[in-house]
Amino acid sequence: xxxxxxxxxxxxxxxxxxLLAKYSTHRHELSLAQIADTLACTARYARSLLQEMQEExxxxxxxxxxxxxxxxxxxxxxxxxxxxxxxxxxxxxxxKSVPVNQxxxxxxxxxxxxxxxxxxxxxxxxxxxxxxxGRHILQMVHAGLTRHLPEQxxxxxxxxxxxxxxxxxxxxxxxxxxxxxxxNGEPLKPAQLQTTLQRYAGGPGLPHVTDVIVQDYVLxxxxxxxxxxxxYRLASPVYALSHPENGVVGLGPFRLGSHSDAQMIxxxxxxxxxxxxxxxxxxxxxxxxxxxxxxxxxxxxxxxQLTPEPMITRESSDAFYYVTFNQRRGRLSQAQQAVIRQIxxxxxxxxxxxxETLAPLPEWLQxxxxxxxxxxxxxxxxxTYFRSTEMKKLVDELIKSLRYRGCTVNxxxxxxxxxxxxxxxxxxxxICLGFLRFDQHETFSLEERYRHSEMWTWFWGHAQWxxxxxxxxxxxxxxxxxxxxxxxxxxxxxxxxHLVVPLCAQRYRLTTPACIKNIxxxxxxxxxxxxxxxDEREEEGGTTLxxxxxxx
Numbered sequence: 001x002x003x004x005x006x007x008x009x010x011x012x013x014x015x016x017x018x019l020l021a022k023y024s025t026h027r028h029e030l031s032l033a034q035i036a037d038t039l040a041c042t043a044r045y046a047r048s049l050l051q052e053m054q055e056e057x058x059x060x061x062x063x064x065x066x067x068x069x070x071x072x073x074x075x076x077x078x079x080x081x082x083x084x085x086x087x088x089x090x091x092x093x094x095x096k097s098v099p100v101n102q103x104x105x106x107x108x109x110x111x112x113x114x115x116x117x118x119x120x121x122x123x124x125x126x127x128x129x130x131x132x133x134g135r136h137i138l139q140m141v142h143a144g145l146t147r148h149l150p151e152q153x154x155x156x157x158x159x160x161x162x163x164x165x166x167x168x169x170x171x172x173x174x175x176x177x178x179x180x181x182x183x184n185g186e187p188l189k190p191a192q193l194q195t196t197l198q199r200y201a202g203g204p205g206l207p208h209v210t211d212v213i214v215q216d217y218v219l220x221x222x223x224x225x226x227x228x229x230x231x232y233r234l235a236s237p238v239y240a241l242s243h244p245e246n247g248v249v250g251l252g253p254f255r256l257g258s259h260s261d262a263q264m265i266x267x268x269x270x271x272x273x274x275x276x277x278x279x280x281x282x283x284x285x286x287x288x289x290x291x292x293x294x295x296x297x298x299x300x301x302x303x304x305q306l307t308p309e310p311m312i313t314r315e316s317s318d319a320f321y322y323v324t325f326n327q328r329r330g331r332l333s334q335a336q337q338a339v340i341r342q343i344x345x346x347x348x349x350x351x352x353x354x355x356e357t358l359a360p361l362p363e364w365l366q367x368x369x370x371x372x373x374x375x376x377x378x379x380x381x382x383x384t385y386f387r388s389t390e391m392k393k394l395v396d397e398l399i400k401s402l403r404y405r406g407c408t409v410n411x412x413x414x415x416x417x418x419x420x421x422x423x424x425x426x427x428x429x430x431i432c433l434g435f436l437r438f439d440q441h442e443t444f445s446l447e448e449r450y451r452h453s454e455m456w457t458w459f460w461g462h463a464q465w466x467x468x469x470x471x472x473x474x475x476x477x478x479x480x481x482x483x484x485x486x487x488x489x490x491x492x493x494x495x496x497x498h499l500v501v502p503l504c505a506q507r508y509r510l511t512t513p514a515c516i517k518n519i520x521x522x523x524x525x526x527x528x529x530x531x532x533x534x535d536e537r538e539e540e541g542g543t544t545l546x547x548x549x550x551x552x
Contacts, residue, residue: 015039015049016058020075029070032063060425076421110268110280111534113516114300118293120261120286122417125247126240128205128452131416133294135237136526140266140282141183142240142250145174145193145219146231150520150528155235159193159251159273160219169226174219181271182243183255190214195244197221204451205239206230208476225473228480229447236448253277253530262286266529278533294388295357296509299527301534304513312514316525317359317505319437321348321391324500326459331378331430338373340402340431341501347397348503351390358390359507364488365438367501377407384425384455385433387413390506395433419455426458435506437523446487447472460499514538 022038023030036046050061050073063071122134124141139148147158157163160174180188194214201209201221208230211222223230233239243249248256253272257265264284268277303309323344325337332340345367352358361367381402385395392413399409412429419435426432432455437445450456450468457465468490475486494500510525515538520528 012049012052012056016053016075016077019059019073020077023073023075027072027074030073031070035073074425076418108267108280111278111532112281112283112302113279113529113532114283114285114302114305115297117284117286117297121259121264121284123248123259124250124256126238126242128238128420129417130238132524133526134417136522136524137264137266138237138240139252139522140254140529141248141252141256142237142242143252144234144236144240146235148235148522150522155231158235159241163231170223172221172223172230174221176217176219177273178217180251180273182251183249183269183271184243184246185271186243188251190217190219192244193219193241196241200239204448205236206233207451207473225477227476228478228483229476254282257281272530274530277530279529282529293357295390295506295524296511297525298511299513299516301513301515304515310514311511314510314512314519314521314525315507316521316523317362317507318523319435319506319508320361320365321386321394321503321506322434322436322500323503324432324434324456324459325498326427326430326432327464327499328459328461329427329430331381333375335373335375336377337498338370339375339377341498342370342373343401344394344398344433345501345503347394347401351394351397352504355390355393357507357509359505361502361505362438365491365495365502365505367495377402377405378430379406380408380410381430382410382412382428383431383433384412384414384429386419386435387415388435388506391433391435394503420452421454426455429459432459433503436500446491456499 018038018040019035032043032046035050036043039046039049041049047063050059053059054061058075058077060074060076061071063069117133121137122130124134124137126138126142130138143158145158145160146155146163148155159177159180161177162175164173164175165171176190176193182188191214194212197206197209197212197219200206201212206221208223208225208227209221210224213220213222221230227233241251248259251271251273253269253274254266254277255269257267259265263286266282266284268280323341325332325340348358352360383395383398385391395411395413399411402409412425416435434455436449450465450472471490475483475490478486491500495502508525510519510521510527512519512527515535517533517535518531520531522528
């Protein structure tokens with residue numbers, strides 16, 4: 001993929017929005033002249049723009065030979081994803097400028113930390129089309145009515161200091177904190193939160209919420225059925241409550257200081273209602289020459305960047321790769337699916353032994369043992385897959401193995417930010433190699449993906465997918481204490497019917513100098529920046545308090 005400067009990419013996105021506004025995400029047969037007219041440019045320049053947009057993965061353009069011949073155009077990136085890319089809740093326009101309160105007190109005194117990431121980071125605008133690094137940044141910049149703490153599974157109150165639920169579970173009252181201030185210095189108005197929550201109500205984010213009402217500093221939600229997972233939904237970073245007129249402005253412990261393709265800087269937010277972070281600044285450096293290593297993160301102090309220091313490593317394996325088949329297309333028989341499952345699982349086991357970023361599956365995710373299968377494979381297969389370093393290696397091995405068996409493979413990699421976009425190409429794919437989280441909120445992770453997944457709907461059929469949604473609704477209406485066990489039973493059903501065949505786990509690693517203290521990690525080993533601090537005496541090689549206490 002080609003990376004552009006922020007200015008160039010913004011211009012390209014706005015041109016893309018012209019196509020999206022006119023043609024939506026449906027397929028159209030169009031001439032290049034028609035597209036050039038929409039883009040207000042020459043046909044030659046329109047061809048160049050289409051190629052650039054296709055390289056970015058925003059659309060599909062298939063031209064046909066002959067003067068005036070109609071090609072096929074399909075926009076892949078929806079309005080929500082476009083808003084996320086633009087860093088604004090106003091599509092194809094600059095975010096409305098909100099005056100900054102110059103009187104807001106901000107002190108730069110504090111600790112500074114640096115992270116080198118392998119690619120540019122998107123603006124921190126809450127959206128389901130956000131990758132794992134972006135989700136963590138959302139947690140640091142934005143806040144919701146509830147929030148997750150790394151050390152416990154259940155969410156805790158955040159922008160709401162007290163939560164009351166009616167006996168029937170259909171009415172939730174959130175008592176909002178007073179004195180909250182947006183990162184731009186503007187005092188919070190409760191109606192601003194209502195605006196955002198109403199946009200989520202009734203959708204996959206808040207499926208059971210029918211109405212959101214504000215009465216002074218009390219926010220009231222009415223539900224059509226009890227929802228054991230409502231507090232989890234409200235704590236999800238992709239549904240955080242950003243400023244309604246500028247999506248990068250939040251209420252979290254850090255604010256966006258600056259952002260470009262080369263760097264993102266988070267600075268401590270003076271209006272954060274919680275304990276003031278000891279970290280003053282978090283700098284993400286994103287040189288395009290860096291080696292892609294999304295699963296390996298190193299957090300440095302200014303000193304550790306210059307001088308070698310003792311390092312501490314933390315690891316977790318809280319996500320996994322899986323394979324699934326397009327049951328609706330029906331090009332693969334059950335025997336052929338079994339052959340490909342066994343090949344893929346064998347390749348995944350071999351890859352685990354070679355790659356330190358892969359790990360065995362936990363016992364509850366281990367697939368069932370199958371008897372060896374034999375079947376002739378089709379001459380060609382279409383495979384789409386989650387774009388990652390490890391998955392690319394697995395797919396390359398699978399292509400070689402299937403080619404040896406007389407099967408040619410056409411591949412379609414999809415980046416994480418495009419994974420949940422509407423895409424009718426799913427019906428043309430035979431196999432998908434996907435990715436699913438199972439972090440400390442593992443039961444909710446499956447539900448979140450199930451409700452949003454376009455691919456699962458296309459592969460398994462709308463009726464089958466809808467039965468799963470109805471099952472999730474019944475599970476949500478039950479007691480919260482039984483939710484986890486019921487979701488695991490649902491996952492076992494998906495495994496036993498080979499709808500989801502787990503392959504291997506993704507291992508994540510965080511490396512930090514020993515002088516950084518109080519590290520608590522969210523999913524995939526991203527640290528909570530609001531708690532970390534640097535033991536400067538240890539950094540200077542002096543005596544620490546622990547040594548003093550032990551000496552006494």
